[in-house]
Amino acid sequence: MTSAGGAAPTNFIREIIQADLEAGRYDRVVTRFPPEPNGYLHIGHAKSICLNFGLAEAFGGRCNLRMDDTNPSKEDAEYERAIREDVRWLGFDWGEQVYYASDYFEQLYAWAVQLIRDGKAYVDDLSADEIRAYRGTLTEPGRESPYRDRPVAENLELFERMRSGEFPDGAKVLRARIDMASGNLNLRDPVMYRILHATHHRTGDRWCIYPMYDFAHGQSDAIEGVTHSVCTLEFEDHRPLYDWFCKALGIHHPRQIEFARLNLSYTVMSKRKLLQLVEEGRVAGWDDPRMPTISGLRRRGYTPEAIREFCARIGVAKKDSTVDLALLEHCLREDLNRRAPRRMAVLRPLKVVIENYPEGQTETFDAVNNPEDPSAGTRPVPFSRELYLERDDFMEDPPKKFFRLAPGREVRLRYAYFIRCVGVVKDADGRVVELRCTYDPATRGGDAPDGRKVKATLHWVSAAHAVEAEVRLYDRLFSHPNPDRAGEGSFLDHLNPDSLEVLRGCRLEPCLAGARAGDRVQFERLGYFCADPDTADGRPVFNRTVTLRDAWAKLRKKGG
RNA sequence: UGGGGCGUCGACAAGCGGUAAGUCACCGGAUUUUGAUUCCGGCAUUCGGAGGUUCGAAUCCUCCCGCCCCAGCCA
Numbered sequence: 001m002t003s004a005g006g007a008a009p010t011n012f013i014r015e016i017i018q019a020d021l022e023a024g025r026y027d028r029v030v031t032r033f034p035p036e037p038n039g040y041l042h043i044g045h046a047k048s049i050c051l052n053f054g055l056a057e058a059f060g061g062r063c064n065l066r067m068d069d070t071n072p073s074k075e076d077a078e079y080e081r082a083i084r085e086d087v088r089w090l091g092f093d094w095g096e097q098v099y100y101a102s103d104y105f106e107q108l109y110a111w112a113v114q115l116i117r118d119g120k121a122y123v124d125d126l127s128a129d130e131i132r133a134y135r136g137t138l139t140e141p142g143r144e145s146p147y148r149d150r151p152v153a154e155n156l157e158l159f160e161r162m163r164s165g166e167f168p169d170g171a172k173v174l175r176a177r178i179d180m181a182s183g184n185l186n187l188r189d190p191v192m193y194r195i196l197h198a199t200h201h202r203t204g205d206r207w208c209i210y211p212m213y214d215f216a217h218g219q220s221d222a223i224e225g226v227t228h229s230v231c232t233l234e235f236e237d238h239r240p241l242y243d244w245f246c247k248a249l250g251i252h253h254p255r256q257i258e259f260a261r262l263n264l265s266y267t268v269m270s271k272r273k274l275l276q277l278v279e280e281g282r283v284a285g286w287d288d289p290r291m292p293t294i295s296g297l298r299r300r301g302y303t304p305e306a307i308r309e310f311c312a313r314i315g316v317a318k319k320d321s322t323v324d325l326a327l328l329e330h331c332l333r334e335d336l337n338r339r340a341p342r343r344m345a346v347l348r349p350l351k352v353v354i355e356n357y358p359e360g361q362t363e364t365f366d367a368v369n370n371p372e373d374p375s376a377g378t379r380p381v382p383f384s385r386e387l388y389l390e391r392d393d394f395m396e397d398p399p400k401k402f403f404r405l406a407p408g409r410e411v412r413l414r415y416a417y418f419i420r421c422v423g424v425v426k427d428a429d430g431r432v433v434e435l436r437c438t439y440d441p442a443t444r445g446g447d448a449p450d451g452r453k454v455k456a457t458l459h460w461v462s463a464a465h466a467v468e469a470e471v472r473l474y475d476r477l478f479s480h481p482n483p484d485r486a487g488e489g490s491f492l493d494h495l496n497p498d499s500l501e502v503l504r505g506c507r508l509e510p511c512l513a514g515a516r517a518g519d520r521v522q523f524e525r526l527g528y529f530c531a532d533p534d535t536a537d538g539r540p541v542f543n544r545t546v547t548l549r550d551a552w553a554k555l556r557k558k559g560g
Numbered sequence: 561u562g563g564g565g566c567g568u569c570g571a572c573a574a575g576c577g578g579u580a581a582g583u584c585a586c587c588g589g590a591u592u593u594u595g596a597u598u599c600c601g602g603c604a605u606u607c608g609g610a611g612g613u614u615c616g617a618a619u620c621c622u623c624c625c626g627c628c629c630c631a632g633c634c635a
Binding site: 009010011015034035036038068070071073074127128131132135136137138139140141142169170172173175182183184185186187188191193194195196210212213214216217233234235236237238239240258260265271313314315317318319320321322323324326327328329330331333337338342368371372401403404412413414415416445446447454455456457458459522524525526527548549550551552553554555 | 561562563564565566567570571572573574576582583584585592593594595596597598627628629630631632633634635
């Protein structure tokens with residue numbers, strides 16, 4: 001069980017469970033999170049994970065992690081490994097063991113035989129195309145297969161031969177015998193087993209017939225004593241079938257409850273599309289920091305706490321909805337604000353020479369590590385005659401609302417001195433390459449004894465002491481709020497061409513030399529950053545997790 | 561034209577017959593050695609629409625409209 005749940009607000013699922021408990025329908029609560037190991041987990045799965053583990057925790061029950069591994073042609077042990085890692089990282093504990101649908105293959109087979117014996121399942125020789133044709137359409141009923149009334153004994157024998165490998169893929173299937181005229185397509189004699197001569201990553205070549213989702217999921221729930229099988233809306237149509245199998249088999253009958261899956265603006269969530277992004281090299285892999293995968297978010301610098309808080313805030317309902325990415329980012333900033341140490345980093349360096357500061361002199365200032373957390377203490381930051389400032393913090397011909405550095409203007413260097421720009425050095429092309437400034441020794445520490453004010457406080461890094469680094473600026477992967485439904489064309493048409501900008505030659509304050517992969521910091525005035533695994537000794541690589549809220553950027557955008 | 565769902569502020573979401581919570585976003589304004597954080601204020605006379613029941617309806621009934629899902633031997 002978990003210890004990670006927050007105080008999640010109530011929702012309709014909790015109410016159903018509460019009512020079930022009170023009515024005595026179940027005497028305990030068991031849920032499960034059942035991913036298919038055919039891809040990486042994403043933020044949408046996080047919603048389901050938080051929901052299922054959270055439900056179990058709220059009712060003092062248990063939540064099983066179960067691999068829904070019934071299709072060997074798509075699944076892989078690597079995905080399984082990643083799933084465990086991600087669930088664990090999110091902060092959930094699945095207890096003694098991971099469960100596997102594949103562990104139930106023998107039992108599932110026995111249950112299939114039982115249904116055949118009861119005349120409720122039959123072996124069909126129709127091809128896939130024929131089955132489709134016989135199924136009918138949304139508005140017309142289907143037709144019964146000519147093999148539907150095979151004698152039980154023949155069905156039994158054929159099914160056994162299917163298992164023993166006598167038939168090639170697709171030659172036969174086992175079908176439930178329900179109702180070819182049902183308005184619910186799932187009830188038109190759904191396929192229970194198909195022949196698949198494929199090696200399963202766990203059962204190897206022991207099987208060449210594999211159960212379909214509908215004949216595996218509910219039964220797996222039953223075996224594990226699941227009481228509430230929570231899944232997404234698209235399975236609502238499957239519930240009658242889920243119930244039919246449990247009833248026909250006379251086994252423990254969990255209640256299936258459906259909720260709306262998570263959609264996030266500016267991102268795609270389907271595994272198919274995420275896979276495509278990876279396979280076509282649109283991103284660097286499943287853990288590319290632009291991906292909505294758990295591993296991508298982790299590498300980007302997200303915290304499990306922020307993701308859990310987000311999941312608690314979005315709620316659980318049956319309405320199709322798309323949550324604003326801004327909410328996710330808000331949860332992230334909220335968490336990082338209270339825990340990320342502050343550092344100074346200049347991403348686009350502009351050299352500054354303090355003309356009246358003695359050459360060769362260095363002094364040290366104490367900088368606060370985290371204004372939100374006094375216990376985080378301070379660190380020393382060296383200051384000298386030559387510094388780097390952010391190019392964006394200087395404008396030669398500033399607009400009215402710009403109150404950073406400009407010719408003749410005075411600003412404060414954080415923790416250090418007031419400086420005034422007295423000269424601009426340009427190259428042959430007229431590009432600003434260096435600033436000449438003077439400092440006021442009386443403002444040491446950042447306050448003027450005469451009480452004069454400055455409108456801006458800038459971050460800076462001493463040139464001689466700076467650590468060079470690579471910084472990767474990430475932005476949303478898609479430029480359209482809903483890449484899935486943005487008119488005709490592919491979602492790929494809406495990829496944001498500026499989703500990644502790599503900056504080299506960035507200058508960090510010296511204490512960042514020892515950054516280790518996974519370290520999260522706030523670069524003051526810029527945003528939250530996380531040291532990437534590509535970080536090498538003495539050569540940090542930082543990913544921008546998210547920018548700080550930026551009133552100036554907003555202003556600038558408005559003004560054109 | 562079949563079956564299953566869903567419609568409350570720009571985005572989420574409470575509300576469960578007694579007269580529209582909260583959050584994000586947005587817009588002010590205060591404090592600030594991060595144009596950050598924090599703080600304070602604003603933001604649905606109205607609940608997809610139309611009727612009806614009721615002293616009273618977002619909540620109950622009827623009809624209509626809109627959106628989503630289902631025709632894999634995927635999950």
